[in-house]
Amino acid sequence: MKAKISFLSAFVVLSIFLLSSCTQSKKDYTYFHNSGEIFHTLYSIKYAYNRSLETEILEELERFEQSLNPFRETSIISNINNNIPVKPDSMFMEVFNKSMEVSRMSDGKFDITASPLVNAWGFGFKNIDSITPEVIDSLKQFVGYDKISIDSQGNVVKTDSRVQLNPSAISKGYACDLVAKLLENYEVENYMISIGGEIAAKGINDKNVCWRIGVEKPLDDSTGLFLEMQTILSLCDKSLATSGNYHNFYLKDGKKYAHTIDPQTGYPSEQNILGATVIADDCMTADAYATAFMASGLEKSKEIAGKIPGLHYYFIYAMPDGTLDVAYSNGFEQFFAE
Numbered sequence: 001m002k003a004k005i006s007f008l009s010a011f012v013v014l015s016i017f018l019l020s021s022c023t024q025s026k027k028d029y030t031y032f033h034n035s036g037e038i039f040h041t042l043y044s045i046k047y048a049y050n051r052s053l054e055t056e057i058l059e060e061l062e063r064f065e066q067s068l069n070p071f072r073e074t075s076i077i078s079n080i081n082n083n084i085p086v087k088p089d090s091m092f093m094e095v096f097n098k099s100m101e102v103s104r105m106s107d108g109k110f111d112i113t114a115s116p117l118v119n120a121w122g123f124g125f126k127n128i129d130s131i132t133p134e135v136i137d138s139l140k141q142f143v144g145y146d147k148i149s150i151d152s153q154g155n156v157v158k159t160d161s162r163v164q165l166n167p168s169a170i171s172k173g174y175a176c177d178l179v180a181k182l183l184e185n186y187e188v189e190n191y192m193i194s195i196g197g198e199i200a201a202k203g204i205n206d207k208n209v210c211w212r213i214g215v216e217k218p219l220d221d222s223t224g225l226f227l228e229m230q231t232i233l234s235l236c237d238k239s240l241a242t243s244g245n246y247h248n249f250y251l252k253d254g255k256k257y258a259h260t261i262d263p264q265t266g267y268p269s270e271q272n273i274l275g276a277t278v279i280a281d282d283c284m285t286a287d288a289y290a291t292a293f294m295a296s297g298l299e300k301s302k303e304i305a306g307k308i309p310g311l312h313y314y315f316i317y318a319m320p321d322g323t324l325d326v327a328y329s330n331g332f333e334q335f336f337a338e
Contacts, residue, residue, distance in 0.1 A: 041196035112265035173287025239283035244275030271297035
């Protein structure tokens, strides 16, 4: 449903700079850096504490995978996809409920059942020559967030057994929230968590300053080797997610569009947003809405965002003449680095 920035690009896009605005409260703490792979992407976690919490972090990420990784055969979500009776755990329920909420708020532009459509088109629409209206119509029979629910006993109910769930457009943000909660349970006051480019940040870095995040400018460069920053953001005690394919657009009638599938039509979205950066109190919310906005377009996204307290956006979009422009929410100025 959305094309994510590659991990390598994300770490350039989400570059960490200096901001002289905060002071460290526990100077005797050491900054630790844990990194690895989860959910077919990479993570990087930096935090200040008196010992490494890598074991605890890995245990929490393992719990996350066992619940929500659809590529792990034994996970709860895989059992649900394969119609094997299983009781959803609290992690699954949190992601499912938030997904349904965002689907309703976005009028179906966000949908965790849309992966059959995304897979049919292929990455970068590589299967475009084999897609027919008949193929799309057949897949749409079992795509739609209204085709799955939770009953009063906590059981998953599908209207069609072929309905599949893939929470990749929200789960990386949720994983950031899980690690953030874990660190805060240990009274960690300063951390930056990046999973697949989604970020949860609190406090300051090892140079006693707040975290800065770079937002990449869309470029016509399929190699991903040429990077240019659109703007630099200052992130303290907030979460951030970015959606967009910054190096691989498609053109139609001379206009540029991001590689995004509209889960309602089943076809490539023809909306003007090329990159959506969302800041929220929790990363799961930021992650989901960054996806939803890519398929909603500029004006509809502004309308949706205006109904969600505490949510901020920064959009890079294509003008009718092909040039790029930006739009951001009222109050977003507080996040621009000085």
